[in-house]
Amino acid sequence: MAQPDFFIDIDGVLCDGPNLINGGPESLSFLRSQNSRFLLVTNTTRMSASDIQYKLNDIGYKISSEEIFPVSQATVEYVNSRYSHAHCFLIGDENLDSLFRSHGHTVTRSDEPVDLVIIGHVQWAHFGEIDIARRLVEAGAEPVAMHKDPTWPDGGITRIGLGPIVAALQSAIARKITLIGKPETTFFETALARAGYPRSNTIMIGDSPQTDIAGAAGAGLRTLQVRTGNGVSSSLNGCDWILDSIADLPQWYRSNFNR
Numbered sequence: 001m002a003q004p005d006f007f008i009d010i011d012g013v014l015c016d017g018p019n020l021i022n023g024g025p026e027s028l029s030f031l032r033s034q035n036s037r038f039l040l041v042t043n044t045t046r047m048s049a050s051d052i053q054y055k056l057n058d059i060g061y062k063i064s065s066e067e068i069f070p071v072s073q074a075t076v077e078y079v080n081s082r083y084s085h086a087h088c089f090l091i092g093d094e095n096l097d098s099l100f101r102s103h104g105h106t107v108t109r110s111d112e113p114v115d116l117v118i119i120g121h122v123q124w125a126h127f128g129e130i131d132i133a134r135r136l137v138e139a140g141a142e143p144v145a146m147h148k149d150p151t152w153p154d155g156g157i158t159r160i161g162l163g164p165i166v167a168a169l170q171s172a173i174a175r176k177i178t179l180i181g182k183p184e185t186t187f188f189e190t191a192l193a194r195a196g197y198p199r200s201n202t203i204m205i206g207d208s209p210q211t212d213i214a215g216a217a218g219a220g221l222r223t224l225q226v227r228t229g230n231g232v233s234s235s236l237n238g239c240d241w242i243l244d245s246i247a248d249l250p251q252w253y254r255s256n257f258n259r
């Protein structure tokens with residue numbers, strides 16, 4: 001068969017909070033040496049693709065920003081597909097403002113009429129923003145959330161993710177919030193289209209059984225789970241392959257793809 005292509009999650013697979021997961025850079029170099037393509041797909045909303053690139057390269061990777069597809073990019077592409085110029089109430093870090101502005105949209109953090117309410121992750125969300133978001137949705141704004149991950153791993157500490165914030169808003173509005181990131185099938189479809197990978201030839205590598213593994217399997221991809229990050233304590237079923245960490249990728253690749 002052709003060399004497989006890969007979608008690779010970042011947090012919990014390539015790094016754990018600020019720390020490198022050993023063997024990650026060598027495994028990505030190995031994939032390059034085998035002419036296997038990869039795209040890093042992440043639900044991280046707090047950094048732009050170039051911020052993520054900088055962070056990864058600072059700890060030892062050699063990644064270009066084109067090899068990173070963050071959910072914030074998928075979200076702005078969703079907005080682009082429906083609005084030529086949208087006015088957006090944003091919850092999330094400031095990098096999101098410049099991303100949406102660079103695509104011709106306008107953003108606000110104030111209680112004023114908007115087309116969309118867009119929710120990304122901030123480390124400490126503010127109930128005042130959720131209060132404004134509820135009123136804007138009731139007034140007709142489309143509610144969009146970048147994902148609903150319950151938690152994220154931060155260097156040995158498990159912190160609450162965007163999911164509880166999305167749940168808080170959803171509990172106070174009638175309209176269903178549109179979800180963009182993993183595990184939504186649309187996210188994987190968008191990433192396949194962007195990368196130009198054939199679905200049948202693409203393998204998702206992730207640490208989270210629901211977000212990465214079930215999501216990718218639901219989109220028709222094969223799946224490889226690592227036992228790092230969220231994979232340390234989670235149940236490991238429903239994936240095609242399991243590895244202790246990304247460091248074991250070359251050996252697994254050679255034995256499965258006959259190289």
Ligand SMILES: [Mg+2]
Pocket residue numbers: 009010011012013206207208229230
């Ligand atoms: Mg992860």
